[in-house]
Amino acid sequence: MSTVMDVQERRKYIQQFKVNSVAENGYKRILIQLFGLMGHGKSSLINSCIYTLGDKEYEMKVEASGSDGSHTTERITYQLTECITMVDNRGFQYMADNEFGQVYAQLGVYPIVVLTHRLSKTDSNLEGKFRRTGAEQILEVENYTGRDNIKTRGRCSDLLAVIENALRDVKFRIEQNWNPVTERIKRKKFLLKFMHDFAIAEKEKEAVKKVQEARRNEYNRLKEKASNMWFARFPEF
Template sequence: MDIKQLKDNIRNFSLDDGDLGSQGYTQVLLQLFGFTGHGKSSFINSCKYVLEDVENFIEYAEARETPEGCTMKRNAYPLTELITIVDNRGCSKLKHFERAEVYAQLGNFIPIGQEVVWRGNYQPVMEDLVNAESEPNFTDFIVPIFMYNARQQIKEKEMEEVKTFLNNCMEMTGVFPIIVLTFKTNADYMELEKQFRLMGAETVIAIENYTPGSHIKTLGRTTEILMVIDSALRNVRFRMEQPRDPRRERIERKKFLLNYIHQISLHHEREKIENEKREQDTKGEDKSWKCPIL
């Protein structure tokens, strides 16, 4: 598919194209997520750049390659009247509570523009869920897009953890995350693509983002960026061929998140009890060691 066809597919996309119509959805939300510094903000700038047919590169989303990342809150950027791309805050590691925060972002339970803070307990996430009920948003069709820096290989011991994370994102949204490998020209991304395929990924696309220092448009780079958006829309079209209930799906996302929070809370409570028991056992051993022999 050439660039013109890809652009036409994106610009002319309609939620009413299928036999069942929009079924209550009003827009497609491309939810970017992943680790900090893996190119989410740069990808947004690249998408805007290739779709707007402009020669001047504009940095809509602040993008800096730092361990902490630049994005501290959920920011939305319209690509067309029906397609919005969201820059969610990246996480440093896939810790349990950070995952809960990511799921809350993916599930649209944190309002656009709200600051995202990584917290060490479940209570704040629960509060976000309660606050989200004041203005429930169930009309966005969510497509998860997982951004990953191709220069950072996934260790074998981490694969099962990442696989579970991606499967949970599919449970949340009904769409398996599209995997976008960034910095493709600076790494051997083919082995990484194979790893994601083994985790169940259906779509893996390696790209090189446009940046202020590298913004001369090329055929290959532009095509690959457009292919990510087009792949997301093909997922939407496929899912819209089946009967959908946006209100019910939002409820199911909330159930999933509540259950996840409950499970990690139990897990941490068990760990706490086990640690306390080990400490007591250690102290007991120390005391018996110090007792004089009579």
């Protein structure tokens, strides 16, 4: 897909995308699964993608949840096009170190990281943190909201890029002519090895923590002992 395509052409490409236009493989639809921390913009991202792809006024089709995750408690699907559906999964309170490996093992693709609140982000090292967890694609967007929904080329372009990158992954996977049964077996083996290696790494981390804690305790014990010896020599009157 050419990077010089304007916003309207890119919208049209997404709206008309069909799985059978890539390969005859029996697949009929694409599910874009959203996972993320509670209250970090998943619902707003869906609203923004629906708004960007359409010609209607902004509408909050998905109610944003708070940091307690009180609204998004189950998987809810939202139709973007005839072929593409976004799935709003239940938010989680924290992200484990092995999250990306688990997603790959279960879905066969590495997740695309979407950083929301691009204009107001405060952690300059956020992208690097995701890179270190195994993320290959990291995109930044600024969601539209009920109070801020004037369409701009830059914001629409960023949001369309999220869907476009997902479609590129779909095309890549389909064009590999992979066998679903063989692929599931490979991913199961990968998951078992991944979880085994992760468990060993966690045990090693726990062992290091115990050694460090023992050293701290010994240091504090010797420090307290030295302090008691000092006061024993020079008692207060």
